[in-house]
Amino acid sequence: MTDTTTTIADAATPAASARPWLDASLPVDERVELLLAEMTVEEKAGLFFQTMIVMGEGGELSEGDAAFGIPSNREYVAGRHMNHFNLLGVAPKASDIAAWHNKLQELAASTRLGIPVSISTDPRHSFSDNPGAAMFAGPFSQWPEPLGLAATRDAELVQRFGDIARQEYTAVGIRVALHPQVDLATESRWARQLQTFGEDADLAGELGAAYVRGFQGSAFGPGSVSTMTKHFPGGGPQKDGEDPHFDYGREQVYPGGQFELHLKPFEQIFAAGGRQIMPYYGMPVGTEYEEVGFGFNKGVLTGLLRERFGFDGIVCTDWGLVTDQPIMGTDFAARAWGVEHLTPAERMVKILDAGADQFGGEHDPSLLLGLVRDGRVSEERLDVSARRLLREKFELGLFENPYVDVEAADAIVGSPEFRAAGEAAQRASIAVLSNDGVLPLRRGVKLYVEGIAPEAVAHYGEIVATPDDADAAILRLQAPYEQRGSMFENFFHAGSLDFPDDVVAHVRAVSSVVPTVVDVFLDRPAILGPIVETAGAVTANWGANPDALLDVLTGGSPATGTLPFDVPSSMAAVEASRPDVPFDTADPLFRFGHGLSL
Known part of the structure; x- marks a missing residue:
């Protein structure tokens, strides 16, 4: 068992007496200045980089991952003076993550100044595996995706989720959440809706603020997880709904003149004390702002975020804006929209001038050091961001106790x-969209199922092999999306919202034989008309296991979920709508807030 009273000062050399910033009785700002005065330019530069890190097997330090171009843990911490990392991948046991975290902190404590490591993560409580957006839950409790939390419309539930996630994260040493995502889902085709709170600005702000309060606690401090809200100034209005990881999705457009509306959720985040912000890849087109990606955009980061909203927290860019590193072995690299022509050094200067503090997904401090040596970036500019980054570590209590209790994890x-x-939240989030009387299902009936493991049905009915032998059928579907040219592109579900003809025909064939319930994982608002016309009942989920679904379908739990967005009536209506304007598709099939009770 790791002694949780061990401190950086105990583990590090030289003695703590030579490190006055470790005196917890001093004000944080004074401690920051004491440490900053001792730091070399190399040590300051290391603070500016937050990138992916991997752990070794069984909680050991890692020698790196050549496939992803990730150096060893030791090279990162001792060689490059880096101490902000996004943990990549899922471990089977929480204690392995905790053990690795402690070894990494021991490595940090052995460096000259003993600056502790800050570990961040993308969401870890979900059903989806989308690199750069979320990952499977693994040992963590499993909850609906944020769209599902929005379907509950329950701010207390969302705050409870944040509080539980906070306890689970801190148990393994994760102290920065690269979430929530309070972008508005105003473009029905947009690929990143699943991690948002939907289409309504007021609801997104209310639930986003509750999320932040849950993660950060009643007072920000040693028990908190710092939240990095994204994607400022709102990433929903993507042209044609495409994702700006890719050049064909780089334009963010406002034909309805609703730029201000997309800022509303962030105002509630600031009021709730949100600590960190990530700007989006996209570039604004046709606005008063420079047509460059938001991570490079001084009018947005300094003019809006710093000056208008008075935000003095940490700003970390989205991943890979500087060095055009290929994404997962694909041909897609540059996300430096509008400044593709700039060299990596020039991009770095522009990011710092815009007002950002950290380079997300980058791990080469030598590039920044070269800019300082050449006089293109002053050490005083480094100090501005270094103060914010060090202050966060001090306020999180990492200097007093960076370690976790491995046995408790x-x-x-x-x-x-x-x-x-x-699981209760999963049940609460399921929305019944249509029902011709087939729901609730009677327990014990003969069931034909697709998309559900047969063993999961045993408590609810008798599994049969064909629809002809069944009293009812349950089909689980995924909302449709277009297949693109690479695996990475297909992580981002984009394009047409129409179900393929063969899927509609199959639902029609089963429904013609037996009363049929179709449950759709509605990560985007699919064109459900053909399914609703055919099936006896249609439900929507945003992350629910079979027990949660079957419990609602059989009336064991009430149906309480409601739609977090409009469901359009046709692709023609989607294509005619304005991507920055909420609820803009003509004659939607189902309105925001729709949900039937059973």
Whole structure:
């Protein structure tokens, strides 16, 4: 068992007496200045980089991952003076993450100044595996995606989720959440809706603020997880709904003149004390702002964020704006929209001038050091961001106690209480969209199912092999999306919202034989008309296991979920709508807030 009273000062050399910034009785600002005065330019530069890191097997330090171009843990911390990392991948046991985290902190403590590491993560409580957006839950409790939390319209539930996630994250040493995502889902085709709170600005702000309060706690400090809200100034209005990881999705457009509306959720985040911000890849087109990606955009980051909203927290760019590193072995690299022609050094200067503090997904401090040596970036400019970054570590209590209790991690992460809360939220989020009387299903009936493991149905009915033998059928579908040219592109579900003809025909064939329930994982608002016309009932989920779904379908739990966005009536209506304007598709099939009770 790791002694949780061990401190950086105990583990590091030289003695703590030579490190006055470790005196916890001093004000944080004074401690920051004491440490900053001792730092070399190389040590300051290391603060500016936050990138992916991997852990070794069984909680050991890693020698890196050549396939992803990730150096060893030791090279990062001791060689490059870096101490902000996004943990990549899922471990089977929480105690392995905790053990690795402690070894990484011991490595940090052995460096000259003993600056502790800050570990961040993309969401870890979900059903989706989308690199750069979320990952499977693994040992963590499993909850609906944020769209599902929005379907509950329950700010108390969202704050409870944040509080549970905070306890699970801190148990393994994760202290920065690269979420929530409060972009507005105003473009029905947009690929990143699943991690948002939907189409309504007021609801997104209310739930986003509750999320932040849950993660950061009643007072920001040693028990908190710092939230990095994204994607400022709102990433929803993408031209044709395409994702700006890719050049064909780089334009963010405002034909309805609703730029200000997309700022509204962020105002509630600021009021709730959100600590960090990530700007989006996209570039604004046809606005008063420079047509460059938001990470390079001084009018947005300094003019809007720093000056208008008075935000003095950390701003970290989205990943890979500087060095055009290829994405997962694809041909897609540059996300430096509008400044593709600039060299990596010139991009870095522009990002710093815009007002950002960290380069997301970058791991080469030598580039920044060269700019300082050449006089293109002053050490005084480094100090501005270094103060913010060090202040966060001090306020999180990492200098006093960076370590976690390895033996306690498995009992906390994914505890029965936390799993039960996640399952209750799954049930609460399921929305019944149509029902001709087939719901609720009677327990014990003969069921034909697709997309559900047969063993999951045993408590609810008798599995049969064909629709002809069934009293009812349950088909689980994924909302449609277009297949693109690479694996990475297909992580981002984009393009047409129409179900393929063969899927519609199959639903029609089953429904013609037996009363049929179709449950759709509605990560985007699919064109459901052909399914609704055919099936006896249609439900929507945003992350629900079979037990949660079947419990609602059989009336064991009430149907309480409601739509977090409009469901359009046709692709023609989607294509005619303005991507920055909420609720803009003509004659939607179902309105925001629709949901039937059983």
